[in-house]
Amino acid sequence: MKKSIMAVCFLVFLTHCVEMKKQNSEQTEATEKTTDTIKAEENTGDLPIEYAENYFKATGTEPFWGLKIYGDKVELSTIEGDTIIVPHTEPIRVQDANIKMYRAQTEATSMDVIISQKECTNAMSGEVSPYSVTISYKKTGEEESHALEGCGSYVTDYRLNDIWVLEEMMSQKVSKEEFNGKDVPYMEIYTNDNRFSGFSGCNRMTGSLFYEKDLLRFAQIASTQMACPKMERESEFLKALQSGTTYKVENNRLYLSNGSQENLLIFKKID
Structure with a gap:
């Protein structure tokens, strides 16, 4: 009889624990959904001009690539179909020369973008741009960096x-x-x-x-x-x-x- 009572108590205790765990899980899920909704609502507003529009663009060949710099991010597209995005940073400027370097690092990628006010000619189209661009990036886990060269220009407001x-x-x-x-x-x-x-x-x-x-x-x-x-x-x-x-x-x-x-x-x- 004593053993039966203990077994019943144990089952009641176990059922209570399962119920509590279920309630906690439902509360956590509800909180996550609320948080996601808030983020989604925050992201629906129109971005200021300095963030919504890219102010610099560049392209390169052998291999083909494209670069856009926004007020809040740097976006690199490669011929493999990858789109690599890193945060926008204040450029490091070279004294007495119109050269800027954007250096950014995330958990997935490190990237340096150097923009020089030096005339550049596209190897395929022959189009002349006022800026030369070099990019070096490396994904986490890779031993060697990728090096790219090309031409660019600022996008006038x-x-x-x-x-x-x-x-x-x-x-x-x-x-x-x-x-x-x-x-x-x-x-x-x-x-x-x-x-x-x-x-x-x-x-x-x-x-x-x-x-x-x-x-x-x-x-x-x-x-x-x-x-x-x-x-x-x-x-x-x-x-x-x-x-x-x-x-x-x-x-x-x-x-x-x-x-x-x-x-x-x-x-x-x-x-």
Whole structure:
């Protein structure tokens, strides 16, 4: 009888343990599902422009490969069909040369990407790019690194592709009267081929864009040679335009600044 009672107690205890384990498992599963749902909801929002769009792209042959650099990741596609993704890191810069190295490491892969401002020609298409790119990567467990070479270019911010009319210069509102009464300066930017054209207050102007991430320069500016009253304002505008190095696009406006002065020029977008 005593043995029977002990056996019944043991079965009750065992059943209770199994039930508790089942409840814990269901709670854990519910928590995991909730967590996954939260992550999914967090990832559904639109990413900022610096993350959603790649700002640099490169390709290579022998073997074929493609590279894209975003604000939050570096993505390498190989001819074998692999897509290797590592986190974006701040580039290591070489002093006195436009050379940047992105170095990243994950549990699966280590990767170095070196971008040099050196003209590069695609071996198959003959297309000339302004940057040479070398990549070295190694997957976990591999003894030797993979080395790739190719050509690349920065992808100019598409938001710049528009017509911009000068609104402020050196933190002061501008008017037609300051520029010979004709019109205030304006320009149209063409991001597909990195050039611009427009009116500088008296003369027509054209030039090229030099663009990298967080860097914008208006270069090789050429203009007609007409003489007008108040030419000093046009000279001030052209000097400010050439001295700008950084930019911001916000509220339908383009803000140009440099290391010593913010908002040298402010342009308003017109449709």
